[in-house]
Amino acid sequence: MDHSMHRMGPEIVIPKGALYTKADVEFMQMMIAHHAQAIVMAKLAESNSTNAQLLKLSRKIDQSQMPEIQIMQDWLRRYNQFAPDTASWHDVRMEGMLTDQELAEMNKARGVQFDRLFLVGMIKHHAGAIKMVDELFKSPGAGQEVDANVFANDVVAAQTAEIGIMKRLLAQLPKQ
Numbered sequence: 001m002d003h004s005m006h007r008m009g010p011e012i013v014i015p016k017g018a019l020y021t022k023a024d025v026e027f028m029q030m031m032i033a034h035h036a037q038a039i040v041m042a043k044l045a046e047s048n049s050t051n052a053q054l055l056k057l058s059r060k061i062d063q064s065q066m067p068e069i070q071i072m073q074d075w076l077r078r079y080n081q082f083a084p085d086t087a088s089w090h091d092v093r094m095e096g097m098l099t100d101q102e103l104a105e106m107n108k109a110r111g112v113q114f115d116r117l118f119l120v121g122m123i124k125h126h127a128g129a130i131k132m133v134d135e136l137f138k139s140p141g142a143g144q145e146v147d148a149n150v151f152a153n154d155v156v157a158a159q160t161a162e163i164g165i166m167k168r169l170l171a172q173l174p175k176q
Contacts, residue, residue: 009082023139036086096128
């Protein structure tokens with residue numbers, strides 16, 4: 001992860017003998033921001049899309065991300081680490097996150113134009129989350145604490161499945 005782009009709270013201190021690493025803490029902190037932006041994107045679909053399948057998917061994303069943010073915040077608090085709130089997505093940019101301009105374009109778009117921007121953007125967003133998990137597991141000793149490991153693997157499974165759905169929905173949209 002490129003840590004030069006953000007500060008997600010106080011310096012991370014890992015107690016001696018801890019079952020988790022600095023990379024685990026950074027992953028959880030950054031994934032909170034990542035998930036929070038996905039919720040913003042999913043909520044845009046309510047007013048900007050009329051595609052029943054896309055709306056079903058966006059509602060699933062919206063409904064799944066808040067409980068996962070709670071899981072990450074609880075994990076961080078359990079280990080006495082800083083737990084960012086859902087506004088943290090405004091302050092950081094990482095793999096897969098949309099720019100302010102991309103979000104503004106999505107917000108203005110309606111119908112099929114919105115659907116295309118949403119699907120392309122959310123595929124990119126989910127791919128970024130999967131890459132974050134990959135980077136976590138490449139970090140020495142990271143991803144070994146049971147809850148962090150289960151959560152990271154759940155992210156990959158759910159978001160890989162959703163990418164498949166979004167690619168199918170994208171292929172079904174009318175050509176431009």
